[in-house]
Amino acid sequence: MKSSQIPHLTLVLGGARSGKSRHAEALIEALPAPWVYIATAEAWDEEMRARIALHRERRPAGWKTVDCPLDLPGAIAAHAGRPILVDCLTLWLTNLILAEHDTAAAGTALIEACAGARAPLVLVSNEVGLGIVPDNALARRFRDEAGRLHQALATRAASVVFMVAGLPMRVK
Amino acid sequence: MKSSQIPHLTLVLGGARSGKSRHAEALIEALPAPWVYIATAEAWDEEMRARIALHRERRPAGWKTVDCPLDLPGAIAAHAGRPILVDCLTLWLTNLILAEHDTAAAGTALIEACAGARAPLVLVSNEVGLGIVPDNALARRFRDEAGRLHQALATRAASVVFMVAGLPMRVK
Amino acid sequence: MKSSQIPHLTLVLGGARSGKSRHAEALIEALPAPWVYIATAEAWDEEMRARIALHRERRPAGWKTVDCPLDLPGAIAAHAGRPILVDCLTLWLTNLILAEHDTAAAGTALIEACAGARAPLVLVSNEVGLGIVPDNALARRFRDEAGRLHQALATRAASVVFMVAGLPMRVK
Numbered sequence: 001m002k003s004s005q006i007p008h009l010t011l012v013l014g015g016a017r018s019g020k021s022r023h024a025e026a027l028i029e030a031l032p033a034p035w036v037y038i039a040t041a042e043a044w045d046e047e048m049r050a051r052i053a054l055h056r057e058r059r060p061a062g063w064k065t066v067d068c069p070l071d072l073p074g075a076i077a078a079h080a081g082r083p084i085l086v087d088c089l090t091l092w093l094t095n096l097i098l099a100e101h102d103t104a105a106a107g108t109a110l111i112e113a114c115a116g117a118r119a120p121l122v123l124v125s126n127e128v129g130l131g132i133v134p135d136n137a138l139a140r141r142f143r144d145e146a147g148r149l150h151q152a153l154a155t156r157a158a159s160v161v162f163m164v165a166g167l168p169m170r171v172k
Numbered sequence: 173m174k175s176s177q178i179p180h181l182t183l184v185l186g187g188a189r190s191g192k193s194r195h196a197e198a199l200i201e202a203l204p205a206p207w208v209y210i211a212t213a214e215a216w217d218e219e220m221r222a223r224i225a226l227h228r229e230r231r232p233a234g235w236k237t238v239d240c241p242l243d244l245p246g247a248i249a250a251h252a253g254r255p256i257l258v259d260c261l262t263l264w265l266t267n268l269i270l271a272e273h274d275t276a277a278a279g280t281a282l283i284e285a286c287a288g289a290r291a292p293l294v295l296v297s298n299e300v301g302l303g304i305v306p307d308n309a310l311a312r313r314f315r316d317e318a319g320r321l322h323q324a325l326a327t328r329a330a331s332v333v334f335m336v337a338g339l340p341m342r343v344k
Numbered sequence: 345m346k347s348s349q350i351p352h353l354t355l356v357l358g359g360a361r362s363g364k365s366r367h368a369e370a371l372i373e374a375l376p377a378p379w380v381y382i383a384t385a386e387a388w389d390e391e392m393r394a395r396i397a398l399h400r401e402r403r404p405a406g407w408k409t410v411d412c413p414l415d416l417p418g419a420i421a422a423h424a425g426r427p428i429l430v431d432c433l434t435l436w437l438t439n440l441i442l443a444e445h446d447t448a449a450a451g452t453a454l455i456e457a458c459a460g461a462r463a464p465l466v467l468v469s470n471e472v473g474l475g476i477v478p479d480n481a482l483a484r485r486f487r488d489e490a491g492r493l494h495q496a497l498a499t500r501a502a503s504v505v506f507m508v509a510g511l512p513m514r515v516k
Contacts, residue, residue: 131303
């Protein structure tokens with residue numbers, strides 16, 4: 001029972017400061033505006049709030065920003081007719097784990113929401129599994145779950161890129 | 173004195189939960205059974221024993237599983253006429269270091285055993301060198317030795333793939 | 345205001361023990377000697393001094409070694425007419441941070457020096473951003489700065505490779 005490809009879905013993976021967001025933004029900004037920016041970051045403190053505000057100002061007009069720490073499938077469904085950028089799955093997964101949500105169910109709901117979108121959708125996520133096994137059990141769980149989520153999305157996506165130093169390597 | 177290529181040798185590298193084992197299994201299962209699964213994991217505790225049993229049950233009939241925490245060259249030589257999957261070199265190297273074996277000699281013996289195999293041989297290993305330098309001296313030693321082993325095998329292998337989100341990127 | 349490409353600039357990225365230095369040396373040794381090896385490692389202790397001496401002896405005649413922990417742009421400018429290998433940017437950035445230099449200004453100066461070189465120039469650096477977010481604030485700062493430096497160089501370089509198990513994957 002092989003699942004079919006989602007033709008408008010792109011997954012942008014890469015390490016810290018590898019240019020994922022910038023590449024994803026360029027993919028969406030090549031399409032006619034308005035565009036939807038779904039930000040999963042939660043502003044826990046003043047520093048984080050300042051960083052988020054800075055990111056938002058940096059983006060050109062044409063972007064509508066939606067803050068969505070937890071119900072990402074719902075946010076995608078609510079904007080299904082417009083080009084959407086989700087930045088990023090790593091923070092979303094962290095939020096789900098901290099809030100003790102069912103991450104497997106959330107992953108399935110995310111894929112269903114992606115399949116239901118009717119315009120290009122670009123998901124950004126950090127690749128975190130290429131270092132030494134972490135000492136910390138929560139970090140090990142996180143990288144296992146992130147890896148599983150990336151695999152589930154990559155198998156359905158039409159396009160997967162792995163960013164190296166700001167440059168996209170095409171994986172699929 | 174360049175060493176020659178081993179035409180039936182494939183190296184599957186990738187991070188945690190990047191789909192290495194599944195890809196390697198698919199490569200071997202495309203060949204006529206019976207296939208040999210050399211598992212290097214040692215069951216240190218009940219949880220590990222359960223995980224190993226689960227993995228074994230998941231594999232289709234046609235696989236013969238051989239447990240081999242240390243003498244991997246010997247196990248390969250003993251099944252040299254059949255398609256072999258080794259999962260994984262990372263755990264094998266860990267076992268060698270913990271047992272205070274000579275890892276350089278073991279690496280050389282492994283390559284000789286691979287060269288002596290007469291059917292396709294797929295080796296799975298974790299890439300662990302793409303994070304921040306670990307604080308822990310043993311972790312630093314491990315990632316140095318893993319990197320050297322991967323290089324020595326990749327230089328001889330006919331095929332090397334780097335897995336990203338369940339998808340193989342061809343390196344060689 | 346897009347910056348132009350530096351036609352003689354190559355960036356060699358990769359993890360620990362991925363064969364970066366060896367690949368970079370081979371690129372330079374394919375050109376007519378003499379070649380310049382700019383080493384950024386600082387010998388903090390006896391072990392480090394021994395390692396550096398060993399590396400130096402391993403290299404064939406034809407190499408002139410220049411030790412340069414901090415003023416890398418100056419060292420490149422001083423040898424601008426000859427093939428240069430810089431090994432590595434990771435240690436250079438570490439030295440800059442420990443010496444409390446302005447890393448952004450140093451990065452800009454490095455790119456200007458690269459643009460001024462009149463012979464092939466190969467820069468080696470470690471990719472460190474593909475593991476779990478480090479606990480340590482200095483490590484987080486380091487990987488952010490390394491990522492930004494890599495992006496700034498990659499956007500100007502004519503060639504960027506990502507090393508996996510001693511084998512180059514062409515990124516650009």
